[in-house]
Amino acid sequence: MVTAVIVQARLGSSRLPAKVLKPLGGATVLESVLNRCRRISGVDVVVCAVPNERESDAIAGIAGGTGATVFRGSPLDLLDRYFQAARAIGANLVMRVTSDCPLIDPDVCADVLALLRQTSADYACNNMPPLWPHGLDCDAFSFDWLAKAAAKADAPYDREHVTPWLRRNPEVHRVNLDGPGGGAERHRWTLDFPEDYAFFEALWQLLGDAAATVSTADLLGILAAHPEIVEINRHRIDERRLADTTAVAQLRVPYPAAVSRNS
Numbered sequence: 001m002v003t004a005v006i007v008q009a010r011l012g013s014s015r016l017p018a019k020v021l022k023p024l025g026g027a028t029v030l031e032s033v034l035n036r037c038r039r040i041s042g043v044d045v046v047v048c049a050v051p052n053e054r055e056s057d058a059i060a061g062i063a064g065g066t067g068a069t070v071f072r073g074s075p076l077d078l079l080d081r082y083f084q085a086a087r088a089i090g091a092n093l094v095m096r097v098t099s100d101c102p103l104i105d106p107d108v109c110a111d112v113l114a115l116l117r118q119t120s121a122d123y124a125c126n127n128m129p130p131l132w133p134h135g136l137d138c139d140a141f142s143f144d145w146l147a148k149a150a151a152k153a154d155a156p157y158d159r160e161h162v163t164p165w166l167r168r169n170p171e172v173h174r175v176n177l178d179g180p181g182g183g184a185e186r187h188r189w190t191l192d193f194p195e196d197y198a199f200f201e202a203l204w205q206l207l208g209d210a211a212a213t214v215s216t217a218d219l220l221g222i223l224a225a226h227p228e229i230v231e232i233n234r235h236r237i238d239e240r241r242l243a244d245t246t247a248v249a250q251l252r253v254p255y256p257a258a259v260s261r262n263s
Helices: 029-037 054-065 078-089 106-119 143-152 156-161 164-168 194-212 216-225 239-243
Strands: 003-008 045-051 069-073 093-098 123-125 139-142 174-177 251-253
Touching (some): 003 029, 029 045, 029 106, 045 054, 045 078, 078 143, 093 106, 106 139, 143 164, 156 164
Parallel strands (some): 174 251
Antiparallel strands (some): 123 139
């Protein structure tokens, strides 16, 4: 049984070009994401899936330097890129993480994986509904269902975003790891705009090397004591994301999850 975390990464970004190569402390954003993914309990391999274009060479080089397996695939069909990457390494279970989330939490990811295994679900995530800070989103699914999505999904949006077909297909058994809520969901820890990068720069300046491993619980406490950092990108909060109730999991498990990562 091979469990893989596949991190999608590309150089192009209209709002913040080359955002995954921007520095945070002594590492790039991409290195920060991949290094955190390496700490997810229950994961056998970390893959960085990049477009098979020359401009992706810099990303591929950095990813390989972290020990991640680099896979090159379709520049536009991200669903196929995930499917081909998973098939190439013989993955049975796949976790999806995006490369613009340098605070992705290994413990939260591990709990989502454990939830998938212990409920025998087809798909598990932590944002149905979104009760975690934006930037901790992850989902996990079986290779078999990834293959079905790659074969059957035909809408451009489904091909570009990997999991929407799985999230709405009535045949897919979905489970969700609920977040703490209570305002935590209004934190923005994802990198898409210059203000987001300014937020991360301020956070890394405050925490130093500890920013690379700080936990979600500790970070929420730190930011409660430093509201001026939260304010940097508060106006970029995605209100549509918070209001989205179109996709509903059949089972919701509160956090801390009643799961064991060792099972």
